[in-house]
Amino acid sequence: MLSIGEVAEATGLSVHALRFFEREGLFLREIPRSSGGQRVYEPADVEWLLLCNRFRASGMPIAMLKEFARLVRSGPGNEPERLALLREHERAVRAKIADLEADLEIIRSKVVVYEEHVREGTAAGVWSPTPSR
Amino acid sequence: MLSIGEVAEATGLSVHALRFFEREGLFLREIPRSSGGQRVYEPADVEWLLLCNRFRASGMPIAMLKEFARLVRSGPGNEPERLALLREHERAVRAKIADLEADLEIIRSKVVVYEEHVREGTAAGVWSPTPSR
DNA sequence: CTAGGTACTAGAGCGCGCTCTAGGTCAAGG
């Protein structure tokens, strides 16, 4: 049984963010309260939040996370929908990686141009104030 | 010589975004105006914007783009600084790709679990409304 | 001459994802 502060600590999320996540319905269950009204989490909630962190870090919007949580909360029977959502996100992440790799190529080429310029004192390929390249 | 509409078309940026970029000082030069006060671009501006798109797509914040543009505008002599900025961004992009690949692994494993579940009708490894895994 | 389309400036507004404030409650230690 964990307090909101402990969960924040364990997940890297702020207590504000945890309350926000709850308002948004991103948990897999209602988080129960203690007699004094404080949230009482359990380790499984932390595991779910850690997975959420991965999803978020990989660019999944809150709305999609919400939808996934909704599917899980609404019980068994919709696993194909959950799978479709996960596959969609997998596709999106692969696409993002591919884009980043293409962008990295461009950046690399600019880095190389500047390295040569800085090493040799030539101005080939770098920008002048009035763009010429 | 190009109008703002043509540049928007060529770069995929909106005319609003182009005016915003200009206010923010993201261009490599002052964009001149026609007699009637309309912006007059040249192809080199489009090239720069296309590179900006790459930078932005790879997660470079506007502030960093601004700084790079400032360095270029302030003329020759600061190439080592420009290089340092580019290398920093290159590092950030590589890190982001690595993170995404790690996230992708996790997503894959969830997809696999759901694929098995959906194929075989077992409930192993998927979430129940009250989280057990 | 006029209408339509495109552009202008200045500034407000928005969607996302939190983050923080205000005003209060609760539980434990001194």
Added chain:
DNA sequence: CCTTGACCTAGAGCGCGCTCTAGTACCTAG
């Protein structure tokens, strides 16, 4: 008791990156 600190709710605010509005001007075709 009383303070301290973690927590509560409801709701406002913020940083980013645009996006849109209002009100006006110009330019080309008919």
